[in-house]
Amino acid sequence: MELSMHCPTQSLVLLGICLGLSACAAKTPNYPAPPLFASTVTAYNPSVVPLAPSARPVPVAPMVIPQGVQEVGSDLIGEQDLLDIAVFKVPDLTRSVRVDAQGYITYPLVGKLRAKGLRPAQLEAQLAKLLEQSYMHNPQVTVLVRESTQNRITVEGAVRLPGVFPVVGSMTVLQALAKAGGLTEQADNRRAVLLRKGPNGQVSQQPIDIAAIRQGRLQDFTLLQDDRIVVQDAIYNRFTVSGAVGQPGVYPLKEGMTIMQAVATAGGMTRLANKYKAMIFRRGLDGREQRYAVNLDAIYRGTSLDPMIQQDDRIVILEAREKVIYDEALRFVGPVTLF
Structure with missing residues (x-):
């Protein structure tokens, strides 16, 4: 006749084994909780450009x-811009001119004229004024920017x-x-x-x-x-999940990913997982590794915020000692045979 856990003798044996194994189990050190939104704050000194850890x-x-530097899209004329200048009914004065490195153009009957920093309409007015002074009455000048090397x-x-x-x-x-x-x-x-x-x-x-x-x-x-x-x-645009999860491994990191999402990506927790304490190992730009403890149960129940993970984070889901002990005890004792 085989009995399972209903036999008092087996229960006493199982209890003794559990107590013995629990006495040998090592305690997990206490580590601080990670910053709640560590990946949503600037993780580097704004006075430097961190290329990789x-x-x-x-x-x-x-x-x-x-x-003297203009916003992109500005209609101000800049160095090396190519301008199309036309005078109505005066084809000899219709031509393309390029602004030189000093910001000037050279135009017939006018000579050298500063164009940099002017809008096309302003340059039109200046050219018309200079042409009218000595050469023609009420000239109609048009300036178009054909190429803007600065814009x-x-x-x-x-x-x-x-x-x-x-x-x-x-x-x-x-x-x-x-x-x-x-x-x-x-x-x-x-x-x-x-x-x-x-x-x-x-x-x-x-x-x-x-x-x-x-x-x-x-x-x-x-x-x-x-x-x-x-x-x-992103040289280190990845994270690692190991321990009591369904599919431990290295996974690509997506923007805004949290630890619960990372655990779900790794197949979720196994039945032996300690849902009260997971570990995050995070290496800073100085090469030092910081450890954080996360209460997954509190996050699941909504009493704690779900912290975001960072590049190259290593997440370890610990096994619950009591679950492991109980599981080992069951395998050790097995069915009890009574005569």
């Missing part, structure tokens, strides 16, 4: 708007359509990224760089947290003429 930070200059921005790196884009009207970083087809799956939306050339030719760098701009926590940058945006590849 193993890379040395690149110092950058503070981002300022240099004097452009460059977007490169981890975007779908990298390239140089002409701009009409003002443009921000997010609008420029949209024009470039958006980010690729390999893009690091927290580490882009805005490169800006000043009047003296020196290039300054500004780190951009694209995710923070999208979430409204950072103001979207207004671009200037000839700005360049570089979106970096």
Whole structure:
């Protein structure tokens, strides 16, 4: 005759084994809880451009708007712009002229005239005034900007359509990224760089947290003429889940992913999982690893917020000691045979 757990003798045996195994079980150290929304705050010093955890930070200059530099989409004439100038019923004065590096044009009967910084209508008025003074009565002058070498921005790196884009009207970083087809799956939306050339030719760098701009926590940058945006590849755009989950492994990290979503991606918790204490191992830019404890049960019941995970986080779902002990005891005792 075989009996299962209804036999008092077997219950005593099982209780003794459980007590013995529990005495040998190691206690889990207590670690602090992770920042609730760690991945929604700037995770790096805004005075440096962090390329990767193993890379040395690149110092950058503070981002300022240099004097004499215009926003993209401005209708102001700039250096190297190509202008179409026409005078009504005077074909000899209809021609294309290019603004030189100093911002001047050379035009018949007028000579050298500064065009940089003027709007086409302002240049029309100046040309008409100079022509009327000595050569003709009430000239009708038209100025069109055929090519604007300054009214452009460059977007490169981890975007779908990298390239140089002409701009009409003002443009921000997010609008420029949209024009470039958006980010690729390999893009690091927290580490882009805005490169800006000043009047003296020196290039300054500004780190951009694209995710923070999208979430409204950072103001979207207004671009200037000839700005360049570089979106970096996410070298560590992944996370690892191990321990008491259905499918432990390494998974791609999606924007805004939380620890509960990460656990679900790994197949959910097994029956031996300790839902009261999971561990997050997170390595900072200095290479040091920080450990955090997470109460998954509290998150599930809504009494605790679900923290977001970061790039290269390692999540370990611990096994509950009492569940493991009970499971081991069942396997050790097995069915009891009585005669």
